Amino acid sequence: MRRSATRIAAGFAAALVTSLTVALPASPATAGEPFKSPDTGLVFYSSYPTEVVGRQATPDGVCRPVPADATWLLAWSGGFGSVPGYRTPDCSGEASELNNFHSWPKGRYLTYKAS
Numbered sequence: 001m002r003r004s005a006t007r008i009a010a011g012f013a014a015a016l017v018t019s020l021t022v023a024l025p026a027s028p029a030t031a032g033e034p035f036k037s038p039d040t041g042l043v044f045y046s047s048y049p050t051e052v053v054g055r056q057a058t059p060d061g062v063c064r065p066v067p068a069d070a071t072w073l074l075a076w077s078g079g080f081g082s083v084p085g086y087r088t089p090d091c092s093g094e095a096s097e098l099n100n101f102h103s104w105p106k107g108r109y110l111t112y113k114a115s
Helices: 002-023
Strands: 042-045 051-056 063-065 072-075 084-086 095-097 111-113
Antiparallel strands (some): 042 051, 063 111, 084 111
């Protein structure tokens, strides 16, 4: 059941971003890797929905910095289960799950661990 929900959410996200790509004009100020669907691994996006600001190929449980411009992420592939985000630079303290298809204010999370 959970796998079905994940696939449905990923399909919905791809459809949403694809429709936003058509609806939103390209911005000359946007400097980042362009969106592609389907993508691979864990992909961080900026508030401009088609700009990739970071990625991770496979989960490893290592504390990593959240890309500074990231406001949401999507686990396209690679077996990512949990992606807790932290407001501290060393992955300590209270964590919030980032891999549940929601966004956050830019700079809210400093680090994450993907497993």
